[in-house]
Amino acid sequence: MANPELSREAARLFNEYKVPLGKGFDWAVEIESAESEKDLSPELQKFLAEPYFINPNPERL
């Protein structure tokens, strides 16, 4: 079960910064099982901290 605050903030950033579909699912699974940002991967932590560094190109899976 996700941390509601973390989940809401991640969803907002996923939309705002156009997180590619495949990457988004991976990160969604991470967020779903994390109690706090510390439980997230360094990449996702970096995104949440500096979301503008995300690769803007759509990713195909």
Added chain:
Amino acid sequence: MFYEAQLAFNEGGNDGFWRFQLRDKYGRWIKMGGAAMFEFRKPNDKNVYKAKGTFQGNIRRGASIIRVGEGEQLPPGDYEIDSRYIESIKAIINTTSAKPEIVDAPKSVNPDVEKQATEREMVAATVKDLEAGDIVQQSTEEALYGQINSVEHGDVESKINVTWSDGSNYDMTLPGEQKIKVWGVEPEGETVDATKEDSIWGDAAPNERDVVSAAYARLPADMPVAAIAALDPDFATYPDSMKSDPESIKEVAIGAMQELVRKWNGSSIYDDSIKALHEVAREHFGISGASPVELTEGSKALMENKEAYAAVLDAMYGATQEMFANAGIEEITVYRGSKTDSSGVRPLSSWTTNEATAQAFAGSDGDTREMTVPVSQILSTAMSGGLGSWNENEVVLLGSPKTVDAPKPKSRFEPPTDPAEIEAMRVDAEKRAARMKELELEREARLREEAEAEAKKADESYRMAQEALLKKDNAKKKKNIEPGFKNWNNQIGKIFAVVEKKGEFGPRGDVMQATFIEKSGFNGAPRVLSQAEFDALEGETIYRGVSSEGMVSDYIESEVQYAGQGTFGNGTYNSNLKETAETYASGTGPDSGDLQARVMEMKLLPDANVLLFEEVPELREWASQKTTEFLEGYKKSGANPAEYQEAEWKLFNEGDWTNIAIMLGIDAVRFKVPLTDKEEYYTITLNRGKVAINGKS
């Protein structure tokens, strides 16, 4: 000897005594015949002038007649003056017709006159019995005592000089035979021999209200009291509570009748209501040959209430006839004195049973007529009905013996005795009843037609409103894009344009998804069920926790559903576990009250198109595949490279695959939550119209 006399002052005409007096602008009583000064304006002249005259009496409450003689800035004559502009004065005024004349007030006044007078025993006397030193009382509303200074008895009239207790002094001329009430020793003069006719007058003036009340009691039971009350011109201004209270109306009615009596006794022809009374009497009693009465607009307006006037006349007439019947008098000798030729009289005329009074009216140059009339021609006296002066022994005749052949008044309210007349009335009554029934039926038919027309109009309005709604719904339906990628190819550009215009995020959440929802017709209202209905509905219960109760009502009632954002994809998230919903509801939202009020309990409707996934990778695969499928179709549909690139950029993101699902007509997507031991499934609802919600949740 000392007398206490009730003196009345007349102006010598046929209009009766002036018995009710007025206060001037300072609140002082203006004496009959007393001097008065008033202010006035001339036509087209803003200057205020003053004129002097003698008070002749009230024309109505608040206004009086001032007689102006020669030497003033007004032509000689009688003027109706508002009391607010009158000031009583003490000065000698030489007018051609002012009577009595005013002289300077003496300085000494006997302070004991009232006490001396009231200690005397009352006896009957006449004016010609008065002697210097006698004490008299003026018959005004405010008792005023005076002392006779000098008396000069003539053959017909007596000239007396009186000093009133307020210091004013008057010369006045009164009929020598006028009866007066005396308290004191037996008068030395000849007492009046009471005749059978005189017996009707009694020893003292009657109580006016008692007389009028007796007449009021004779009004027919079927006569609306409000009609009598309408005689009071101020009735409309009275409070509603008074108008609807029978006792209050009765008081108003008696007051109105008293006012009518007072107006008659104050002036029989100046007042509109008296003019109306004359004319109603002419018509009601069938009086022919009487002199015309110059009707004013006011009197014409009052005559619209002629049934009330007629009823009052009947009541007065009935009381008078009863009085004469009880006295055993069938005919009576009456007198009328006039300074001018007055062979013609109005429908109601003033006569007296006292010849001396008539002679006083006639004066030395006038004429006195004597007639014997049947009492059936007498409308009223002061003792019965109220109209007429007690001091003058006045009787009010219907018409004149010369002009009317003893009319036989017929009351509308007395039953006829002639069988033919009874039969005629019965036929008339039947005709009236039939006509009334006819009118009632016509009225009912008209009301029914009107009601039907109204109902038809309402139906038509309802039908038009329904048609408008249907048209609106159809218009909405026409906008709905049918499921299937090919149906959306030409819509994508428009949706992107909406996002470009409104921004990616708006009041209803994610703008792009909100636009997809709108175009697909997924904004239907959720079905709100009772607990029993909800329980009876098959399907999995899913829960959604929100941060405020307002979001619950928004979900149920809003026209456009909120397009939420989620990590797995945008939409409205629900869980099969209530605890997850409670966790989301217990976040740091604006509400901290009832947690359960923020947890919605829902089910998908049986016909909902639901996409099910047991693993997230399956969902990811499906999402990627379907997005690619759409983009390829879009490209084939003729989208240029720029359009394709824009679509790829905007749809191949994590949050937007749900829009791909919407294009395929998928109402909800259910998938198992990863990395948890719990059997938890998320359901992302897209079409609100396929959701049922427990109304108790």
